[in-house]
Amino acid sequence: xxxxxxxxxxRVIAAGxxxxxxxxxxxxxxxxxxxxxxLIPYLTVGYxxxxxxxxxxxxxxxxxxxxxxxxxxxxxxxxxxxxxGVAVMWFYQIGELFQSxxxxxxxxxxxxxxxxxxxxxxxxxxxxxxxxxxxDVEVGSIILIEPGEKVPIDGVxxxxxxxxxxxxxxxxxxPVDVSEGMEVMSGSINLSGLLRVRTSKxxxxxxxxxxxxxxxxxxxxxxxxxxxxxxxxxxYTPFVCFGALVVALLFPLFRLLILKADPMWGxxxxxxxxxxxxxxxxxxxxxIPLSFFGGIGGAGNQGILIKGSNYMEILAGVKTVVFxxxxxxxxxxxxxxxxxxxxxEEERLIEYAAxxxxxxxxxxxxSLRRAYGKEPDKNRISDVKELPGKGLIAVVDKKEIAVGNxxxxxxxxIQCEECHSIGTIVYVAIDxxxxxxxxxxxxxxxxxxEAVRELKKAGVxxxxxxxxxxxxxxxxxxxxxxxxxxxxxLLPEDKVTRLEDIxxxxxxxxAFVGDGINDAPxxxxxxxxxxxxALGSDAAIEAADVVLMDDDPxxxxxxxxxxxxxxxxVYENIGFAIGVKAVCLVLGALGIANMWxxxxxxVGVMILCVLNAIRCLFVKKL
Amino acid sequence: MxxxxxxxxxxxNCANKMEVAAKNTPGVKDANVNFMALKMKVEFEEGADQxxxxxxxxxxxxxxxxxxxxxxx
Numbered sequence: 001x002x003x004x005x006x007x008x009x010x011r012v013i014a015a016g017x018x019x020x021x022x023x024x025x026x027x028x029x030x031x032x033x034x035x036x037x038x039l040i041p042y043l044t045v046g047y048x049x050x051x052x053x054x055x056x057x058x059x060x061x062x063x064x065x066x067x068x069x070x071x072x073x074x075x076x077x078x079x080x081x082x083x084x085g086v087a088v089m090w091f092y093q094i095g096e097l098f099q100s101x102x103x104x105x106x107x108x109x110x111x112x113x114x115x116x117x118x119x120x121x122x123x124x125x126x127x128x129x130x131x132x133x134x135x136d137v138e139v140g141s142i143i144l145i146e147p148g149e150k151v152p153i154d155g156v157x158x159x160x161x162x163x164x165x166x167x168x169x170x171x172x173x174x175p176v177d178v179s180e181g182m183e184v185m186s187g188s189i190n191l192s193g194l195l196r197v198r199t200s201k202x203x204x205x206x207x208x209x210x211x212x213x214x215x216x217x218x219x220x221x222x223x224x225x226x227x228x229x230x231x232x233x234x235x236y237t238p239f240v241c242f243g244a245l246v247v248a249l250l251f252p253l254f255r256l257l258i259l260k261a262d263p264m265w266g267x268x269x270x271x272x273x274x275x276x277x278x279x280x281x282x283x284x285x286x287x288i289p290l291s292f293f294g295g296i297g298g299a300g301n302q303g304i305l306i307k308g309s310n311y312m313e314i315l316a317g318v319k320t321v322v323f324x325x326x327x328x329x330x331x332x333x334x335x336x337x338x339x340x341x342x343x344x345e346e347e348r349l350i351e352y353a354a355x356x357x358x359x360x361x362x363x364x365x366x367s368l369r370r371a372y373g374k375e376p377d378k379n380r381i382s383d384v385k386e387l388p389g390k391g392l393i394a395v396v397d398k399k400e401i402a403v404g405n406x407x408x409x410x411x412x413x414i415q416c417e418e419c420h421s422i423g424t425i426v427y428v429a430i431d432x433x434x435x436x437x438x439x440x441x442x443x444x445x446x447x448x449x450e451a452v453r454e455l456k457k458a459g460v461x462x463x464x465x466x467x468x469x470x471x472x473x474x475x476x477x478x479x480x481x482x483x484x485x486x487x488x489x490l491l492p493e494d495k496v497t498r499l500e501d502i503x504x505x506x507x508x509x510x511a512f513v514g515d516g517i518n519d520a521p522x523x524x525x526x527x528x529x530x531x532x533x534a535l536g537s538d539a540a541i542e543a544a545d546v547v548l549m550d551d552d553p554x555x556x557x558x559x560x561x562x563x564x565x566x567x568x569x570v571y572e573n574i575g576f577a578i579g580v581k582a583v584c585l586v587l588g589a590l591g592i593a594n595m596w597x598x599x600x601x602x603v604g605v606m607i608l609c610v611l612n613a614i615r616c617l618f619v620k621k622l
Numbered sequence: 623m624x625x626x627x628x629x630x631x632x633x634x635n636c637a638n639k640m641e642v643a644a645k646n647t648p649g650v651k652d653a654n655v656n657f658m659a660l661k662m663k664v665e666f667e668e669g670a671d672q673x674x675x676x677x678x679x680x681x682x683x684x685x686x687x688x689x690x691x692x693x694x695x
Contacts, residue, residue, distance in 0.1 A: 055688045
């Protein structure tokens with residue numbers, strides 16, 4: 001609690017106690033004494049409201065909440081309803097206190113959820129460790145990170161090895177092992193060893209600062225519901241005040257002039273005052289940004305950065321998800337997935353192929369070397385001859401090894417069996433004799449299948465995959481995953497046109513998921529663009545609307561579910577608050593609702609809406 | 623030219639009122655108040671004196687909500 005809140009709490013408690021005592025005192029038949037005594041709790045709890053109301057009049061703010069609250073309570077006192085007048089003020093202040101506490105608490109909660117802001121950096125000065133403000137550390141300085149400390153600034157490890165807890169950044173709970181030469185991201189926590197890191201960015205530009213900036217500024221992009229509510233608030237208060245005027249003046253005049261009955265001024269003024277109690281739109285106004293704030297913060301904690309409340313709304317309406325294959329569904333690193341028709345042992349075949357390709361930097365040769373797994377002995381290789389577009393021929397262990405595509409085999413007149421597997425096929429011949437082929441294919445991500453299933457469960461009806469890969473490869477993968485439609489063989493610019501075609505089909509909102517490399521135009525063209533595993537890539541973070549900090553495809557459906565939950569809560573609050581207030585206004589006009597019900601419509605609804613809004617924060621199990 | 627200021631305000635509706643008040647201040651092209659982050663983002667008109675404009679913004683905000691503050695003007 002802040003000092004301000006504590007002060008208000010003490011005032012509320014003091015007023016509550018004195019109110020209770022006044023109820024017990026035998027002062028029923030002494031009106032003046034009763035009035036004066038009731039002023040004590042009234043002024044204790046409401047003096048600042050009266051002061052603000054007075055300032056409101058000076059500034060000609062007729063529809064100021066404090067002003068209206070002051071009229072309502074003073075009016076009730078004037079009508080002799082002392083206890084109600086005081087109670088309205090008392091409950092109003094309890095509501096204010098609760099709201100301020102809840103908002104402050106969730107502000108704090110979010111910054112705890114996103115507990116990645118480093119407070120200091122260690123640098124070495126004349127052999128001593130000195131703590132400095134990370135803002136003051138220049139690019140290229142050496143910082144030291146001890147076990148248990150947060151990495152303050154992005155950089156590269158100069159010395160030391162350790163494991164890092166990156167869960168606050170990516171939501172991934174397994175620690176990551178790091179050693180010399182590897183990059184570390186600010187916001188991760190050093191778990192075991194001392195690290196010397198050469199910074200590669202300024203603090204402001206480092207990952208942790210960027211993420212916090214993103215989350216904190218997300219509220220600036222306002223959603224449709226927020227805009228609606230702030231417009232609604234602007235007309236609601238004048239409308240209710242006008243209604244109060246009608247009830248206070250026109251109703252009695254109608255009775256007096258038309259019905260020739262007793263005008264009952266007191267009764268109708270009391271009814272009008274109940275209107276003023278409900279005139280404050282605060283309940284709805286506070287709960288909407290609170291819901292979005294909670295949703296965005298909770299998502300951030302799960303490694304999903306949503307750049308604005310408006311994107312929450314779009315997320316909730318996503319019915320079409322378009323994937324870019326590489327980097328989202330598949331890993332984008334090619335692995336040996338099979339060896340076919342080999343009369344010798346598979347390991348031997350891979351060994352020969354890897355050795356022959358040793359000096360090539362082609363991705364295929366990298367995969368072969370990874371599959372071989374041992375340090376290749378350079379002395380075993382000689383006479384390497386590259387045949388562009390076909391492959392190469394080299395002498396390994398005095399045997400002539402030919403490694404390449406089917407064109408190489410044909411050009412050397414070697415009989416071989418054509419392969420129909422998905423992926424890149426590497427044919428191997430030893431001393432001009434066909435020895436089988438190696439299949440290298442892009443590895444599917446572990447959760448890809450579940451991710452597609454979860455998306456369908458989350459209400460996505462239209463799944464599309466775009467890829468620059470061969471149609472044949474794309475078809476196979478999509479069949480495996482259960483994706484409805486596939487477009488293969490696309491150039492980057494074709495992807496935009498395809499996406500535009502898909503958007504024109506108008507199946508809900510269209511999300512595009514890419515790895516953030518080369519797909520910025522597509523990301524920005526979609527209704528909502530997801531960049532995956534994009535941490536560290538500034539361009540992708542810039543272009544995307546939702547940034548998934550790790551590369552787990554399950555996060556896509558999670559983001560959609562968070563959006564849905566958040567929007568559902570927002571609508572619940574809007575409907576509930578406006579509904580209750582409308583009902584209370586009608587009942588108040590008819591004289592059925594008294595001031596107590598009006599207090600509930602104001603303070604009770606606000607408390608319920610705020611509590612409901614706080615549910616947005618809990619998204620872990622979605 | 624855009625600038626972000628830290629603000630202090632207690633209720634969400636007051637934050638909305640501040641946003642409108644800031645938007646209607648001469649020299650301000652657009653303004654955005656983020657109640658949850660307690661930040662006001664102001665986009666100034668070209669050639670406007672930021673300090674002078676912000677003084678006016680604060681004055682206008684104080685009119686609609688007495689209990690508010692803008693820091694770092």
